[in-house]
Amino acid sequence: MELRQLKYFLKAKELNNFTEAAKELYITQSTLSQQIKQLEIELDTLLFNRVGKRVTLTEAGALFAQYAQQSIKKSEEGKSMLSDLNNLQTGTLTIGVTLGLQRLFSKAVLEFALRYPRIRIEAVFGASHRLVKDLENMEMDMVLVFNESLDNPNYIYHSLFDSPLAMVSSVHSPYSGRKSITLKEMEKLPLLVATKGFSTDHVISQAFEKQGLKPTFHMEINDIPTALELVKSGNWHSILVQTSVLDKDLVTIPIADIKQKRTAMLIRMQDTYQKKAMKAFQELLEEYGDEGG
Amino acid sequence: MELRQLKYFLKAKELNNFTEAAKELYITQSTLSQQIKQLEIELDTLLFNRVGKRVTLTEAGALFAQYAQQSIKKSEEGKSMLSDLNNLQTGTLTIGVTLGLQRLFSKAVLEFALRYPRIRIEAVFGASHRLVKDLENMEMDMVLVFNESLDNPNYIYHSLFDSPLAMVSSVHSPYSGRKSITLKEMEKLPLLVATKGFSTDHVISQAFEKQGLKPTFHMEINDIPTALELVKSGNWHSILVQTSVLDKDLVTIPIADIKQKRTAMLIRMQDTYQKKAMKAFQELLEEYGDEGG
DNA sequence: ATTCTATAATCGGTTTTAACGATTGATAAT
DNA sequence: ATTATCAATCGTTAAAACCGATTATAGAAT
Numbered sequence: 001m002e003l004r005q006l007k008y009f010l011k012a013k014e015l016n017n018f019t020e021a022a023k024e025l026y027i028t029q030s031t032l033s034q035q036i037k038q039l040e041i042e043l044d045t046l047l048f049n050r051v052g053k054r055v056t057l058t059e060a061g062a063l064f065a066q067y068a069q070q071s072i073k074k075s076e077e078g079k080s081m082l083s084d085l086n087n088l089q090t091g092t093l094t095i096g097v098t099l100g101l102q103r104l105f106s107k108a109v110l111e112f113a114l115r116y117p118r119i120r121i122e123a124v125f126g127a128s129h130r131l132v133k134d135l136e137n138m139e140m141d142m143v144l145v146f147n148e149s150l151d152n153p154n155y156i157y158h159s160l161f162d163s164p165l166a167m168v169s170s171v172h173s174p175y176s177g178r179k180s181i182t183l184k185e186m187e188k189l190p191l192l193v194a195t196k197g198f199s200t201d202h203v204i205s206q207a208f209e210k211q212g213l214k215p216t217f218h219m220e221i222n223d224i225p226t227a228l229e230l231v232k233s234g235n236w237h238s239i240l241v242q243t244s245v246l247d248k249d250l251v252t253i254p255i256a257d258i259k260q261k262r263t264a265m266l267i268r269m270q271d272t273y274q275k276k277a278m279k280a281f282q283e284l285l286e287e288y289g290d291e292g293g
Numbered sequence: 294m295e296l297r298q299l300k301y302f303l304k305a306k307e308l309n310n311f312t313e314a315a316k317e318l319y320i321t322q323s324t325l326s327q328q329i330k331q332l333e334i335e336l337d338t339l340l341f342n343r344v345g346k347r348v349t350l351t352e353a354g355a356l357f358a359q360y361a362q363q364s365i366k367k368s369e370e371g372k373s374m375l376s377d378l379n380n381l382q383t384g385t386l387t388i389g390v391t392l393g394l395q396r397l398f399s400k401a402v403l404e405f406a407l408r409y410p411r412i413r414i415e416a417v418f419g420a421s422h423r424l425v426k427d428l429e430n431m432e433m434d435m436v437l438v439f440n441e442s443l444d445n446p447n448y449i450y451h452s453l454f455d456s457p458l459a460m461v462s463s464v465h466s467p468y469s470g471r472k473s474i475t476l477k478e479m480e481k482l483p484l485l486v487a488t489k490g491f492s493t494d495h496v497i498s499q500a501f502e503k504q505g506l507k508p509t510f511h512m513e514i515n516d517i518p519t520a521l522e523l524v525k526s527g528n529w530h531s532i533l534v535q536t537s538v539l540d541k542d543l544v545t546i547p548i549a550d551i552k553q554k555r556t557a558m559l560i561r562m563q564d565t566y567q568k569k570a571m572k573a574f575q576e577l578l579e580e581y582g583d584e585g586g
Numbered sequence: 587a588t589t590c591t592a593t594a595a596t597c598g599g600t601t602t603t604a605a606c607g608a609t610t611g612a613t614a615a616t
Numbered sequence: 617a618t619t620a621t622c623a624a625t626c627g628t629t630a631a632a633a634c635c636g637a638t639t640a641t642a643g644a645a646t
Contacts (some may be wrong), residue, residue, distance in 0.1 A: 001368055002295045004633090018594060031634050033595060038632095045375045052642040053593035060375055067371025067566070071364045075294055078360025082338045082353055273360070297604090312622060324605050326624060345613045346622040590645070595638100602633070609626075616619070 003075055005039045006068040008032055009047060013057055013065055014137055073138065077273045084276045093277045094122040096131030096143035099195055099224050100241045101264055104160070105144060108284040119277050127198050135267060141278050142268035144285070146199055146241070156270050158282070160289035162261040165204065166242040166252035170234040173251075180256040187213045192236035194227030196220040200262065204239050207258050264289065296368055298332045299361040301325055302340060306350055306358050307430055366431065370566045377569045386570045387415040389424030389436035392488055392517050393537045394557055397453070398437060401577040412570050420491050428560060434571050435561040437578070439492055439534070449563050451575070453582035455554040458497065459535040459545035463527040466544075473549040480506045485529035487520030489513040493555060497532050500551050557582065 012021040012032065022032040040047050047061035057065070083091050097105045102125070109121060124131065128145035135143050135155070144160075167186060169175050187208070195201045208215050218236060221227045224244055231238050232249045241262045242252050266285060268278065305314040305325065315325040333340050340354035350358070376384050390398045395418070402414060417424065421438035428436050428448070437453075460479060462468050480501070488494045501508050511529060514520045517537055524531050525542045534555045535545050559578060561571065 001372065002297060003364075003368075004295060006368065019592080027633090028635055029594070030596080030636080035633080037595090043372055043375050045379060050594070053591095053640095054642090055594075060378055063378065064371045064375055067367050067374065071296075071367035071371070074360050074364035074367060075296075075299065078357050078364070079294065079336055081360065082336050082357055085353055085356065086338060310622080311624095320604090321606055322623070323607080323625080328604080330624085343623070346611095347613090348623075588646080590643100592643085593641085595640075597638075598636095600633105600635075602631100604629105604631075606629075607627095609624100611624075612622085614619100614621080616617100 001039065001042055003072055005035050006072055008035050009039060009061075010065060010068055010072070010137075012036060012048070012055070013061065016055060016057070018055060069138070073269075073271075076138075077271060080275050081273050091275060091277055092120040092122055093275070093281060094124065094140045095281070096124045096126060096134060096140045096145075098128045098131065098143075098145045099125060099198055099222065100146060100200055100244045100262070101144045102224055103244055103246065104264065104285065104288055107288045108281065111284055112281055116277060116280065129199075132267065135269065138269070141275065142266055142282070144264065144266055146262045146264060154270050155267050158266045158268075160264040160266060160285055161243070162263050163241045163243040164254060164261050165200070165239055165258050166245075166254050168228065168231050168238045168240050168245050169251055169253065170232050171249055171251050172234055173237070175237070175253055176251045178253050180254045182256045183208055183211055183213055183215075183258070186237070186239075186255070187215045189215075190218045190236045191215055192219040192221065192227055192230060192238045193217045194221055194224050194238050194240055196222050198222075200241060203258075203260065203262070207255075211257070294332065294335055296365055298328050299365055301328050302332055302354075303358060303361055303365070303430075305329060305341070305348070306354065309347070309349060311348060362431070366562075366564075369431075370564060373568050374566045384568060384570055385413040385415055386568070386574060387417065387433045388574070389417045389419060389427060389433045389438075391421045391424065391436075391438045392418060392491055392515065393439060393493055393534045393555070394437045395517055396537055396539065397557065397578065397581055400581045401574065404577055405574055409570060409573065422492075425560065428562065431562070434568065435559055435575070437557065437559055439555045439557060447563050448560050451559045451561075453557040453559060453578055454536070455556050456534045456536040457547060457554050458493070458532055458551050459538075459547050461521065461524050461531045461533050461538050462544055462546065463525050464542055464544050465527055466530070468530070468546055469544045471546050473547045475549045476501055476504055476506055476508075476551070479530070479532075479548070480508045482508075483511045483529045484508055485512040485514065485520055485523060485531045486510045487514055487517050487531050487533055489515050491515075493534060496551075496553065496555070500548075504550070 008021070008025060008027075011025055012018055015021045015024070018032050018036070019029045022029040025032065036047065043064065045060045045064070046058050047064060048055040049058050080091060095105070105123065109123070112119075113121065124134065124140065128143070131140065131143040131145060134140045167175070167181050175181060193201060219230070221230070224240065227238055228245065228247060228250060230236055232247075239255070243264075245252050266282060301314070301318060301320075304318055305311055308314045308317070311325050311329070312322045315322040318325065329340065336357065338353045338357070339351050340357060341348040342351050373384060388398070398416065402416070405412075406414065417427070417433065421436070424433065424436040424438060427433045460468070460474055468474060486494060512523070514523070517533070520531055521538065521540060521543060523529055525540075532548070538545050559575060
């Protein structure tokens with residue numbers, strides 16, 4: 001048994017497909033096939049069921065995966081611990097971020113880059129469920145999302161701040177200056193969805209649905225800065241977590257009938273050893289989170 | 294980084310000597326040297342200081358060893374978990390036992406062998422510090438010793454029973470029938486040490502010393518059954534943990550001035566996964582332990 | 587029913603590398 | 617000064633990881 005084989009196994013498990021897994025591992029399918037087989041022989045247990053042309057994890061495989069992952073994790077923790085120790089700080093920090101937390105992230109990353117110029121940052125924007133999945137596959141060090149609360153004990157959940165949903169409009173819009181707005185009022189407005197496919201979008205749709213309202217979303221965009229640019233034109237209004245917006249040309253108007261706040265949170269694997277860079281980044285997030293995102 | 298390299302590294306760490314380590318690993322010294330170097334290159338850190346012809350672990354090496362060990366452990370736990378799952382029970386249970394717990398061990402192992410005939414038992418008798426060291430190097434699943442209380446959080450300590458020290462004599466000896474005896478009385482008797490080099494021996498010596506007594510030990514043996522045979526002859530008396538002795542030809546006489554009892558305990562590594570065989574053995578030990586060793 | 591497609595297993599050959607034996611170099615002990 | 621002991625290094629060999637091509641199989645499409 002070698003770590004190499006365990007890594008191959010986990011990738012195959014993740015994709016349930018040897019050919020694909022081999023591609024991602026930059027080896028051929030035949031190599032992967034052989035290495036998995038070798039592992040199975042050593043363990044004297046089938047890890048995958050071969051039903052026709054497809055493979056599915058066996059129960060034994062699922063159980064074994066836990067140990068495989070932990071074995072790999074420990075070895076990598078050891079490595080990154082040493083790299084911290086050397087204080088060369090040549091590490092990489094991979095962070096998943098959901099769209100609405102872009103601002104918080106940029107603020108933190110700006111300061112972080114100043115303090116730790118030699119640490120490479122890899123930021124992956126995406127839908128929270130996708131990010132969490134990547135975290136599970138150890139492809140990320142931490143993710144920044146809204147309201148994900150898997151109760152998986154292998155992860156550490158850390159709330160950063162709460163923020164309500166609000167309508168975003170141009171300062172020149174007739175609604176500028178309003179203290180609040182109702183969903184019913186918004187139903188007839190030209191709306192722009194800035195978080196298509198994200199969990200925030202889901203919350204918004206549900207709120208309208210609950211009141212039997214059918215708003216028209218004239219546009220869907222999955223990039224917040226672009227969406228905000230469009231809102232500035234005055235042609236559309238959008239709905240976002242309030243702290244995602246801070247621009248002198250825009251206003252946020254509290255939505256009277258959405259009480260539920262969104263909670264920004266940081267999720268990371270439970271490590272006995274936590275990368276120094278990670279700790280530092282987390283501290284920055286907390287700092288900026290307290291200032292209101 | 295491969296598990297093979299981590300195993301090599303740990304062995305080298307254990308022995309502080311590449312040549313010896315290579316021998317135990319059944320590889321040549323040159324291979325070991327190269328593999329360690331390769332690991333060091335990957336980690337970008339020296340694991341050993343090379344001072345002249347000898348090697349000593351660096352601080353980084355000591356830290357890394359923790360992770361290496363855990364990585365290996367996880368992979369092996371996974372493997373043994375599967376072997377249990379298959380219910381083939383082809384596993385091996387390696388147990389270290391200190392001399393005085395021989396009786397408890399034999400009783401338990403007898404029953405265990407009946408219930409789990411396909412599990413191989415490897416029993417290693419030896420001094421407790423030696424056993425504990427082997428346990429640390431993961432060469433044992435558990436050890437049975439007296440009073441070892443390292444406060445290492447990676448181990449689980451489980452007390453089985455307490456037992457006082459007692460003088461052991463032939464039923465025909467003049468002391469047979471005595472309710473108790475003092476160290477001073479024993480000083481002049483022909484004594485036989487049955488636990489030379491073991492921690493119990495240490496306790497006995499200290500007790501005499503404390504009272505300024507200088508007993509004469511006419512014989513030293515490091516095997517209890519043999520020692521007991523000799524005591525039966527009536528020529529010597531010995532001092533042992535009371536529960537080590539159960540023989541119609543022998544009597545145990547409580548020693549009035551040694552109040553301190555010896556605690557039999559089981560020590561095992563803290564596993565998230567515990568071998569079924571281990572659990573079963575532990576249960577038997579507890580059962581027989583309650584009956585008084 | 588037949589062909590096509592997607593997939594895993596297998597086979598034979600190639601490349602990589604783990605392992606070896608012998609040698610060198612360095613240093614501690616004699 | 618000599619010897620013994622150890623780690624590093626070098627060149628070679630054996631093992632095994634890997635590859636490309638082929639085969640086998642099952643599901644999908646025709």
